[in-house]
Amino acid sequence: MKKLLTESEANQRDLIHILHKVQAEMGYISPEAIAAISKHLKISENEIYGVLTFYKAFSLKPRGEHLVTICMGTACHVRGAPRILDEFKRGLCIEPGETSEDNLFTLETVNCVGASWTVEDQRCGQADRRNKEKFKGIKREGNSIKKMEKINATRLEELKAEILDSRKDQKTCITVCGGTGCHASDVFRLQMLSGMRLRGRS
Amino acid sequence: MRTTGCHGFCERGPITVIQPDGIFYQRVKLEDVAEVVTETIRNKKIIDRLLYIDPRTGKKIIKEKEVPFYKKQKRIIFGNNGFIDPTDIEDYIALDGYKALAKVLFDMTADEVIAEVKDSGLRGRGGAGFLAGLKWEICRNVSSDVKYIICNADEGDPGAYMDRSLLEGNPHSVIEGMIIGAYAIGASEGYIYVRMEYPLAVKNITLALEQAREMGFLGDSILGSEFSFDIHVFKGAGAFVSGEETSMMASIEGRRAFPRQRPPFPAQEGLWGKPTNINNVETWANIPLILNKGADWYSHIGTRKSKGTKIFSLVGKINNTGLVEVPMGISLREIIYEIGGGIKDGKKFKAVQTGGPSGGCIPADMLDLTIDFDTLTKAGSMMGSGGMIVMDEDTCMVDVARYFLEFTQEESCGKCVPCRVGTRQLVEILTRITKGRGEERDIQKLQDLAKTIKAGSLCGLGQTAPNPVLTTLRYFENEYEAHINQKSCPALVCKDLIIYHIDPKKCVGCLLCLKNCPVDAISGERKQVHVIDQDLCIKCGACLDVCPPKVSAVVRYTGKKKERVLKNVQSKRAKK
Numbered sequence: 001m002k003k004l005l006t007e008s009e010a011n012q013r014d015l016i017h018i019l020h021k022v023q024a025e026m027g028y029i030s031p032e033a034i035a036a037i038s039k040h041l042k043i044s045e046n047e048i049y050g051v052l053t054f055y056k057a058f059s060l061k062p063r064g065e066h067l068v069t070i071c072m073g074t075a076c077h078v079r080g081a082p083r084i085l086d087e088f089k090r091g092l093c094i095e096p097g098e099t100s101e102d103n104l105f106t107l108e109t110v111n112c113v114g115a116s117w118t119v120e121d122q123r124c125g126q127a128d129r130r131n132k133e134k135f136k137g138i139k140r141e142g143n144s145i146k147k148m149e150k151i152n153a154t155r156l157e158e159l160k161a162e163i164l165d166s167r168k169d170q171k172t173c174i175t176v177c178g179g180t181g182c183h184a185s186d187v188f189r190l191q192m193l194s195g196m197r198l199r200g201r202s
Numbered sequence: 203m204r205t206t207g208c209h210g211f212c213e214r215g216p217i218t219v220i221q222p223d224g225i226f227y228q229r230v231k232l233e234d235v236a237e238v239v240t241e242t243i244r245n246k247k248i249i250d251r252l253l254y255i256d257p258r259t260g261k262k263i264i265k266e267k268e269v270p271f272y273k274k275q276k277r278i279i280f281g282n283n284g285f286i287d288p289t290d291i292e293d294y295i296a297l298d299g300y301k302a303l304a305k306v307l308f309d310m311t312a313d314e315v316i317a318e319v320k321d322s323g324l325r326g327r328g329g330a331g332f333l334a335g336l337k338w339e340i341c342r343n344v345s346s347d348v349k350y351i352i353c354n355a356d357e358g359d360p361g362a363y364m365d366r367s368l369l370e371g372n373p374h375s376v377i378e379g380m381i382i383g384a385y386a387i388g389a390s391e392g393y394i395y396v397r398m399e400y401p402l403a404v405k406n407i408t409l410a411l412e413q414a415r416e417m418g419f420l421g422d423s424i425l426g427s428e429f430s431f432d433i434h435v436f437k438g439a440g441a442f443v444s445g446e447e448t449s450m451m452a453s454i455e456g457r458r459a460f461p462r463q464r465p466p467f468p469a470q471e472g473l474w475g476k477p478t479n480i481n482n483v484e485t486w487a488n489i490p491l492i493l494n495k496g497a498d499w500y501s502h503i504g505t506r507k508s509k510g511t512k513i514f515s516l517v518g519k520i521n522n523t524g525l526v527e528v529p530m531g532i533s534l535r536e537i538i539y540e541i542g543g544g545i546k547d548g549k550k551f552k553a554v555q556t557g558g559p560s561g562g563c564i565p566a567d568m569l570d571l572t573i574d575f576d577t578l579t580k581a582g583s584m585m586g587s588g589g590m591i592v593m594d595e596d597t598c599m600v601d602v603a604r605y606f607l608e609f610t611q612e613e614s615c616g617k618c619v620p621c622r623v624g625t626r627q628l629v630e631i632l633t634r635i636t637k638g639r640g641e642e643r644d645i646q647k648l649q650d651l652a653k654t655i656k657a658g659s660l661c662g663l664g665q666t667a668p669n670p671v672l673t674t675l676r677y678f679e680n681e682y683e684a685h686i687n688q689k690s691c692p693a694l695v696c697k698d699l700i701i702y703h704i705d706p707k708k709c710v711g712c713l714l715c716l717k718n719c720p721v722d723a724i725s726g727e728r729k730q731v732h733v734i735d736q737d738l739c740i741k742c743g744a745c746l747d748v749c750p751p752k753v754s755a756v757v758r759y760t761g762k763k764k765e766r767v768l769k770n771v772q773s774k775r776a777k778k
Contacts, residue, residue, distance in 0.1 A: 011456070012456040012457070013456045014456065015456035015457075016437075016453065016456055017436075017437075020437060020439065050458055051458050054441060054458040054459065055439035055440050055459075056440030057398050057439040058439065073360035073361050077360075077602075086740070086742060087720065087742065090720065110399060111609060111613075149417065150418040153307065153426055153427070156295070156300060156301070156304050156425065157304075159292075160296060163292045163295060163296045164296055172221065173203070173222070174203045174204070174218060175204050175205075175206045175219045175220075175221060175285065176203070176205050176218050177207075177208060177209040177215060177218070177219075178205040178206055178208075
C-alpha cells in the first residue's frame with residue numbers, strides 16, 4: 001500500500017487511478033486503504049468513500065475467488081441473458097453483487113462488455129485465470145521493443161516510402177482479425193499455432 | 203502475417219483474409235491453419251469449406267469485397283482496421299498516417315483547419331450531432347492560457363461497440379485527429395476517457411500513445427514544428443453517466459461523475475475551469491480523413507444535413523451481427539436486409555432500437571426510413587452512438603422498455619429529482635404491467651411522467667431516459683394494452699404471464715426435457731407423455747430449448763389460452 005502511494009502523485013485527480021490500483025492489487029478497498037489514501041491525498045475519508053461507492057469498479061467487500069460477470073446489455077437481453085442470470089442465481093444461491101458463503105464465487109452483472117455477437121457472453125473468472133496460466137510463458141516480441149526514431153515532417157514522407165519499400169517483397173499477407181469478437185471465438189489460438197508473429201515477422 | 207483490428211463481421215469470426223487477393227475465410231479453426239498455408243498460399247488453391255456462402259443465393263463467395271455484408275458498406279473510417287496491426291505505428295504510417303497532421307502543422311493556420319472541418323459538415327458522432335467545427339471554433343475563441351481536449355471513449359450504450367473497435371483496431375487515427383484538433387483549438391493537453399470494461403482498448407491506445415510520443419508526433423515541438431501537445435489515458439470506473447460531458451470532466455478531476463448545469467459550457471469553463479473541447483472517438487477518427495481528402499470530398503457523402511458515414515453496431519436478432527459503416531441517408535431496410543442478411547431463423551422483424559437507452563424503437567412499417575441525425579430524431583429515436591439492436595416477433599416491447607428504464611434508473615447519478623425518482627416510478631409501473639398487475643390508467647401515467655422527466659432533468663441522461671417508453675407507447679400501444687387488459691404477453695416473454703405446457707398429442711416421451719429441467723418439475727416415463735408441474739415450474743425455458751424441433755411438443759401459452767390450460771390441469775388433478 002505504501003509503495004503504491006509513493007508511486008502516485010498527491011493530487012485529487014489521481015484518486016480514481018489509485019483506487020483502480022488498490023482494487024486490482026487487493027481485490028477490494030479496505031478501511032485501512034481509505035485512511036491511507038486520505039492521508040496521502042489530503043482529502044477526507046468521507047469524500048473518498050463517496051467517490052468509490054459511486055463507481056461500479058470498486059468494491060468495499062472482498063470478492064470471491066471466482067468472479068462471474070454476466071452481461072446484461074440490450075443484445076444479451078433480447079437473446080435471453082436474464083435466463084442465464086436466473087440460473088446462476090439459483091445455482092450459486094446468491095444475488096448479483098453477493099459472494100457465496102464459501103468465498104468461492106461472486107456474482108456480478110455488467111451492462112455491456114461490447115461483445116454483442118457472442119451473446120450471451122458470460123465471462124467467468126475461472127476460465128480467464130486458466131487461460132492466463134496457459135499463455136503465461138509467451139511474450140510478444142517485435143514492436144514494443146523495437147527502437148523508434150524521433151522524426152520530423154520531411155522524414156515522415158521518407159519513412160513511409162521506406163516502410164512501403166521494405167514490404168515490397170511481401171507478396172502475400174495473411175491478415176487475421178484480432179477484434180474482440182473474433183478474439184472471443186478462438187483467434188488467439190490461431191495466432192499461436194501459426195506462431196509466425198510470435199517469432200517476429202515473416 | 204498480421205493481426206489486425208476488427209473487420210466488423212463478428213458473426214462469422216474468426217476471420218482470415220489473404221492479401222493481396224482479398225480471399226476471405228470465415229470461422230477458421232485451429233485445424234485449418236496448416237491447410238491455409240500449404241494450399242492457398244503455396245499452391246494458390248481456394249479452400250472451399252472456409253468460404254462464405256451467401257444465404258440468399260447459396261453461392262460461395264471468394265473475395266472479401268464481394269461478400270454482401272461488405273458490399274453495401276462505405277468503409278472510409280473503419281476499412282483500414284483490416285490492414286493495420288494496431289500495435290505497429292508503421293502500418294498506420296504506410297497508409298498515409300499522420301500525413302494530415304504534417305499538412306496541418308506546416309501548411310495551414312488554425313483558422314483554416316477549423317474552416318475545413320466546418321465546411322465538411324461533420325457532426326459529432328457521440329449522439330447529439332452538434333457541428334464539430336463550430337464546437338471547435340467556440341472553444342478556440344475563448345481566451346485562456348490553458349485549454350484541454352477530451353476524447354470521449356466511455357461508450358456506455360449497451361450493444362454499441364464501434365468506438366472500442368476503432369480504439370483497438372486503429373488507435374492512431376484517433377490520436378492524429380486529436381492532435382489536429384488540439385492545434386486548431388490551441389490546447390496543450392488531451393485526455394482519452396476509456397471505459398474500464400475495454401481492457402484491450404486501454405492497452406492498444408496506451409501503446410499507440412507511447413509509439414507516437416517516441417516518434418515525435420506527441421510531446422514538445424511536434425514533427426519539428428512549434429506546436430506542443432500530449433495525451434493521457436484515463437480509465438473510467440464503471441458509471442454510465444460519465445459519458446455525459448460535464449460528468450466526464452468531474453470524473454477526470456477525481457470526483458464523483460455528477461453532471462452540472464450548462465451554461466457555462468465546457469468550451470467556456472471545462473476541465474479544472476479551463477476551456478475544454480470534448481468529441482467522441484468516431485468524430486476524432488473522421489478528422490484526418492477530412493483534412494487529407496478535403497471538405498469538398500467529404501461533404502459529398504451523406505445527406506444534406508448529415509455528412510459522411512456512420513458506423514453502426516448491428517446486433518440482436520439479426521443474421522450478420524457486426525459493425526457496419528454506411529453513408530448517412532441509407533435506409534433501415536438496406537442495413538437490416540442487405541447488409542445484415544435479415545432476421546435470424548426466418549422470423550418476422552418487429553422493431554429496431556437505435557441510440558441505446560436514450561433512443562427509441564422504430565417499427566416495421568418505418569423500414570424505409572433513411573437514416574440520418576434528423577430523421578431518427580423525428581421518429582422519436584436518435585442516432586446516439588450508433589447501436590442498432592434488431593428485435594423480432596419474439597421480443598416483448600413492454601419488456602424492452604422496462605429493461606431500458608431499469609438500466610437508466612440504475613445509472614441515474616441521483617443528483618436531480620425528476621431523473622432519480624421519476625425513472626424509478628417508470629420502472630415500477632412497467633414492472634407491474636409485465637407482471638400482469640397493470641391498471642388501465644397506467645398508460646396515461648407513463649406518458650405524463652415521461653414528459654415531466656424529459657422537461658425537468660438536468661443532463662442528457664434524464665432528458666432522454668423516457669424515450670424508450672415513449673416510442674414503444676407510440677408504435678406498440680397494443681402490446682401495452684394486451685398486458686394490461688388481457689393479462690397476456692403476445693411475444694410470450696413476460697414470465698408471469700405465460701406458462702410452459704407439453705402438448706400430450708405431440709410428446710413422444712423422449713425424457714430430454716425431463717432430464718434438463720433444473721427444478722425437476724417434469725414427470726413422466728420413457729415413451730409416455732410428460733407433464734409439467736405448474737407449481738414447481740420456474741419458467742426457465744430449458745424444456746422448450748431441448749425439445750427436438752421435429753417434435754416441438756413444448757409450447758407457451760398466454761392470456762385466455764393459458765387460463766384454459768391451467769383450469770384443465772387443475773380439473774384433471776381434482777379427478778385424480
